[in-house]
Amino acid sequence: MGQARWRLLSPEEQQRLWSKERWQTSLSQTGAALARLLEEASRLLAGFRGWLAERRQARSGTGKRWVRPEPETTPAAGGTDQPPAAVTEVSSFVELDALIEASEATSGSEAPAEDATAEPTAAAEPADADGESAPEDDGNRAG
Numbered sequence: 001m002g003q004a005r006w007r008l009l010s011p012e013e014q015q016r017l018w019s020k021e022r023w024q025t026s027l028s029q030t031g032a033a034l035a036r037l038l039e040e041a042s043r044l045l046a047g048f049r050g051w052l053a054e055r056r057q058a059r060s061g062t063g064k065r066w067v068r069p070e071p072e073t074t075p076a077a078g079g080t081d082q083p084p085a086a087v088t089e090v091s092s093f094v095e096l097d098a099l100i101e102a103s104e105a106t107s108g109s110e111a112p113a114e115d116a117t118a119e120p121t122a123a124a125e126p127a128d129a130d131g132e133s134a135p136e137d138d139g140n141r142a143g
Contacts, residue, residue, distance in 0.1 A: 006014070016022060090096045 009017075088099065090099065
């Protein structure tokens with residue numbers, strides 16, 4: 001492809017492409033562009049170094065910005081050294097509701113009485129052996 005294009009040039013155009021003046025002009029333009037590129041790169045690098053120096057100065061000290069306070073080992077204000085409450089695992093919402101009601105009854109903070117005629121918002125779902133609710137059967141099984 002390049003040779004076909006070269007053959008299409010006139011002898012004067014071919015001579016001009018090989019002339020010393022053309023190559024000098026092209027090389028001087030390339031050098032000027034390269035010098036400009038290096039100048040811009042050095043300005044960019046100087047700006048980055050200044051930014052980096054500012055960041056390093058801001059970190060003076062121990063390097064920690066915040067230290068979490070140690071938990072107090074002294075007894076609570078009540079002065080009682082009671083062990084933490086035992087963890088109770090439940091396998092259904094029914095057991096959870098029973099525990100909540102028992103807790104409210106012992107603490108003396110009774111929940112307001114609900115309207116006896118109100119419908120429950122969700123019926124209790126039967127739990128499988130793992131304690132998870134069984135999926136509802138809508139009768140539309142693909143078979």
